[in-house]
Amino acid sequence: MPAPKDEEREVNPWTEEEAAQFLECLEASRERKVYKVLFRLLLVTGMRFGEAQALR
Known part of the structure; x- marks a missing residue:
């Protein structure tokens, strides 16, 4: 039996304005600082x- 094929998903990255708006909302939130740092890292580096x- 052949393995199932992965479905291709369309990638819609955020615009610079959308990313800036997200970061503004994140800074205004009461989330823990570690989450703020994590999301900044993901946005700035493009890391998944x-x-x-996996980072240590």
Whole structure:
């Protein structure tokens, strides 16, 4: 039996304005600082969430 094929998903990255708006909302939130740092890292580097999870 052949392996199932992965479905291709369309990638729609945020615009610079959308990213800036997200960061503004994040800074205004009461989330823990570690989450703020994580999301900044993902946005600035283009890293995927799974890649960030592997960091030590």
